[in-house]
Amino acid sequence: MNFMEYNFRAIEQKWQTYWLENKTYKTDIRNDKPKFYVLDMFPYPSGAGLHVGHPLGYIASDIYSRFKRQQGFNVLHPMGYDAFGLPAEQYAIQTGQHPAVTTARNIARYREQLDKIGFCYDWDREIRTSEPDYYKWTQWAFIQMFNHYFDTTLQKAQPIASLVSHFETKGTEGIRAHCSEELSFTADEWKAYTEKEQQEVLLNYRIAYLADLKVNWCPALGTVLANDEVSEGLSVRGGHPVEQKVMRQWSLRVSAYANRLVSGLDTLEWTESLKETQKNWIGRSEGAEMKFFLKDSDVEIDIFTTRADTIYGVTFMVLAPESELVKVCTTAAQTEEVEAYLDWTKKRTERERQADRKVTGVFSGSYAINPVSGTEIPIWIADYVLAGYGTGAIMAVPAHDSRDYAFARHFNLPIIPLIEGCDVSEESFDAKEGILMNSGFLNGLTVKEAIQKTKEYLVEKAIGRVKVNFRLRDAIFSRQRYWGEPFPVFYKEGMPYMLDETKLPLVLPEVDKYLPTEKGEPPLGRAANWKTEEGYPLELSTMPGFAGSSAYYLRYMDPGNDKELVSRTANEYWRSVDLYIGGTEHATGHLIYSRFWNKFLFDLGLVCEEEPFRKLINQGMIQGRSNFVYRIKNSNTFVSLNLKDQYETTPIHVDVNIVHNDQLDLEQFRNWNPEYRTAEFILEDGKYICGWAVEKMSKSMYNVVNPDDIVERYGADTLRLYEMFLGPLEQSKPWDTNGIDGVHRFLKRLWSLFYRDGKSMLNDEKPTADELKILHKTIKKITTDIENFSYNTSVSAFMICVNELYSLKCNKKAILEPLVALLAPFAPHIAEELYHLLGNSGTVCDASFPKHNEEYLVESVINYPVSFNGKVRFTMSLPAALDKAEVERIALADENTQRFLNGAAIKKVIVVPGKIINIVC
RNA sequence: GCCCGGAUGGUGGAAUGGUAGACACGAAGGACUUAAAAUCCUUUGGCCUCACGGCUGUGCGGGUUCAAGUCCCGCUUCGGGUACCA
Incomplete structure (x- = not known):
């Protein structure tokens, strides 16, 4: 085929067909070649299709894949779909259309759009998280998590059976297991427990566990949400209000891996900012746990602090309203007041609490004894102390903590400064620097020294211990929704049990409506026969969005395998992702869960690399660029941008697809909307120039650009190059x-x-x-x-x-x-x-x-800029071979040099061979 | 509040401490054309100058250096993340 001119439509069609027919992008294990694994974060196939922002990362990874292939690597570059999710289900609720149908339709549309751009994906490896032969392995991994606990000494997952045998011989003595609650029982007590009681105990240790938790409940979506799915008290998807509620839910013990999730970051080629975001989210903080005693009682109040050095400045204590100690500490005289406060805090939503930072709290009536100074201090209850972090109780040091300071000021509690020369008359002194005073044996030490010395003192006197605390919470894994993976779980006497692995996949059942039942159960409560062969009821919740995306990169290595998630051969060849490209929005969700999931499989010896994504690049967001036309008030006349100030106008968004280089196509504009059929224009130089602004890319701003339209007009190669x-x-x-x-x-x-x-x-x-x-x-x-x-x-x-x-x-x-x-x-x-x-x-x-x-590339002649005191005056061409001294000699002898010197004395001459000559005078 | 990024012509952006503005868009002028499109050529940071040329210039104020968009200190401002996390 010959082309008179660059006929991109014919060329692109021709080669896309050729690549497809010749399976040009098919990949197999090749032991004669080094491997390279390039991965894109797979998309959720939304009904809106792709806009030009989506392919940005895909084009970048495609270029790298092709580059590596041409360099002789065997490149794995797969693509698939994160196909479970809320939008398809919300659409199903409105229309009755099965989410599988809409999902399939959206995927077809995505595929069509992706194909037009000429990506080198090996489509034989495509996966969809909503397909039973894929989610079988999501369910399977969940079963493994149920059957393991995390040994804190070994810092790895171990079979739950070994925990059971330990209980049988020694009870909880010497147990080093990550758990929800510290338990203590003997071997005999364990053996005396009923089956149900034993199961309840084991849930306390399992990596996938069921527990009563304070969860983020979103009434509008009818489901609970994980912490990363909530932002400022609103759901990330949809922006609905979220409230706190205690519910029995499945969770993953991600927090057990907090240490390894932090330390693993050092081995990764990620940007510092992304590592920083993860570190903050995991929130490791080193401090001390300290015992305070209730006055005239042996009731112990544990607190966590990173400022052990400020112990002499503690003037009161604060309990979180949810703390179990509230009841114990409240005196009869204060009961009424405390209960009123508890009622009030319970009614506040997370959002209200965050929006309204008024100082609130109530005195419990009791006092505690400072274990170091022996001072008597009042115990207060306030919701600025969170039940979920540390121990749910704090020692308050108003002089050196701004929150405690505000509280002390409001309730008129004493403030004792502990740092020499600090001024706490207006605000607290929070900096971790200075020399201690008013602090007994710590006086004269720096803050750092004092923290260390206090920790030693606590351990020595057995009133506390060194403790590392993490902000990272376990991941809530239940969703009260339809369109997700069913749990491979059934219930016997109210206790959860795993289905046998041979029963997987447990296929998502049909329901008549995608809504909760009349009893308020999740949609799966509507499914007929939703029980095991033996008649035990199956779990009604489904798994969250991140379940399917947590190990998908492993499945691409061996997508057709019906015996294993991934074969050892395939895993040992492809190992882990060498280059991962995607958006930063997954920094604290997917990228934490995936790392956790992979580490768990690594502990079980099922994958050979501990970290899933060696190098990660975040492509920037593509924002929208909107165009505006300016309508003269009370008319149908539009005035061009640079003339608009002469009139009183209203800016109106206009579809960017009928604007070219900010010039409006008048004909298309008249046809765009019947309202503008009779529009008149005031032009400048015969053109209508539109205004513009950078906004979010969205339908309502009419600034969505579809890659298909660009491909149609300029071709895929132009789109690819232009995006880059x-x-x-x-x-x-x-x-x-x-x-x-x-x-x-x-x-x-x-x-x-x-x-x-x-x-x-x-x-x-x-x-x-x-x-x-x-x-x-x-x-x-x-x-x-x-x-x-x-x-x-x-x-x-x-x-x-x-x-x-x-x-x-x-x-x-x-x-x-x-x-x-x-x-x-x-x-x-x-x-x-x-x-x-x-x-x-x-x-x-x-x-x-x-x-x-x-x-x-060797240059024979160099064009030297000659500068005087750093200011370039002229250039001279000199042979590149000249050395420093010769360059200097020739430059100084040049008549131009003499002219610019104008008689001034030369103080110094700098010659950087091949670069520059600078004369200081 | 804390952490992380940015700020360079009309626009997107380039620049291992070494001639700021590469490349591209837009704009202006010109060639070809009945015309348009396409293509090609020239100019294009600002100011002064007929010109040669000069001055000035990378958010602001200091500093280091022979030399700073680049390094250091202090601000302003715009994004992003995160937060009563003790």
Whole structure:
């Protein structure tokens, strides 16, 4: 097939068909090649389809995959769908349409859009989390978590059976297991427990466990949510209010892995900011746990503090309203007041509590004794102390903690400063610096020394211990929804049991409606025969969104395996993801859960790498760029941007797809909306220029750009190059179609080096030194740019290269052939066409990636800028071979130098060979 | 509040401490064309100058250096994350 001009539609269609028919992107284990695993965060297939923001990361990973393949790696680059989720279910509730139907339709649409962009995915490995043969392994992993506990000494998961045998011989003595609550019983007591009691005890240790928890309940969605699915008291999906509620729910003991989740970060090539986000979320803090005693009683109140050094400044204690000690500490006289306060706090939603930071609290009536100073201090109850963190009780040091300070001021409690020279008359002194005073044996020490000394003292006197606390909470794993993985769980006497693995997958049943039952049970309560063969009822909740995405990268290694999640052979070959590209929004959700899940499987010896994602790149968000027209008040007349100030106008969003380079297509505008059929315009220079603003990309702003439309108009290669040209990959930027003509022009110009006026321009002439220099400079630049994910500068390097070859009228195969191989990762369609035009067969995907030759890059002459006191005045060309002294001598002798010196004395001359000459005078 | 990023022409952006503004868009002028599109050529940070050329310039104020967009200190401001976490 010959093309008169760059006919991208025909070219792209031709090669997409070829790649499909020849299974160009099929991947298998190849022991003769090193592997490389490139992964995109798989999408949730929403009804809206892809907009131009979605492919940004996919294009970046595609370029890298193709690059690695051309360098001789066996590249695994799969794609699939995170197909369970709320939107399909909400849609089902409204329409009665089964979520599987909408999901399948959306996937088909996604696939069609993805195919048009020419990605090198191995679609034979596609997975969908909502397919039973996939979620079988999600259910299977859950069973393993149920059957294991976390040994805190070994810092790894162990079979629950070994815990049971320990209980049988020694009870809880010497148990080092991560648990919800510290238990204590003997072997005999254990044996005396009923089956039900034993099961209840074991739930306290299991990695997947059922417990009564204070959860985030979202009434509008009718389900509980994990902490990362709630932001500022509202659900992340939908923005509905969330309240706190105690419910019996499945949870994953993610917190057991907190230590390893923090330390593992050091082994990863992630950005510092992402590691920092995870560290903050996990929230490791080193401190001390300390025992206070209730006055005249042996009731013990444990507190956690990171400022053990401030012990002499404790002037009161505070309990969280939910603390079990509240009842114990409340005196008869205070009961009424305390109960009124508890009632009030219970009614407050999380959102109200966060929005309204008024100081509130109530005195319990009791006093505690400071274990170090022996001072008597009042015990208060206040909701600024959280039940879920530390021990739910604090020692308050108003002089050195701003929250305690506000509280002390409000209730007129004493404030004792402990740092020499600090001023606490207006605010607390929170900094961890200074010299201690008013602090008994700690006086004269620095804060750091005092913290250490206090910790030693606590241990010595047995009134406390060194403790590391984590902010990370266990992940709530139940959702009261339909469209998710069913739990492989049945109930016997109210206790949960796992289905036998041979019964997996437990397939999601049909229901008549996707709503809770009349009794308020989740939708699965509507399913007929939702019980085991033996008649035991099955779990009614389903798993959350992150369940299916937690181990999907493993499944891609061996997607068809019906015996195992992944075979040992496949896992040992592909190991872990070498490059993972996706958005930062998953920093505290998916990326924590996946790491946890993988570490658990690693502990069981089922996967060979402890960390799933070695290198991770976050592509920036593509924001919308909206266009506006300006309607003159009370008329149907629109005035162009630069004339609008002469009138009283209202800005109106206009569909960006009928605006080109900020110029409105008047005809399309009139047809866009019947209201504008009769619109009149006041133009500038015969054009209507629109205003613009950067906003979120959304339908209501009419700024959604569909990649299909871009492909239709310019071709996939232009879309790919343009998305990369837009700016640095990791930076957020607005989508702005202005400028796309530039990269399209580049491809046309490249084409014209090969083919012009209907005939081939190619020749076999020997390249000149200049041409070789252009080529090799480009090879070098592109190679380092790809390795640094600096794709925007790659595209400009290609433009420079083609512009230079164009002005040299270079149509030599010897230059153009390597150039095509170099461009192939970025613009595979045109590269494939040109590769064949050059007489090659097979696919450009296997053309080896060119290597630059430094010999061609040697400069013989250098254009030295000569500056005086750092200010450049003129340049001079000198042979590159000259050494420092010679350059200096020639430069000083130059008449220009004498002119700019103008008689001044030279103090110093700096010569950086190959760079610059600077004369100080 | 705390943590992490940014701030460079009309616009997107380039620049291992070494000629700021590469590359591209837009704009202006020109060639070709009946015209448009496409293509090609020229100019394009600001100010002064007929010109040669000069001055100025990377959010603000200091500093280090022969030399700072780049390093250090102090601010302003815009994003993102996170929060009564003791």
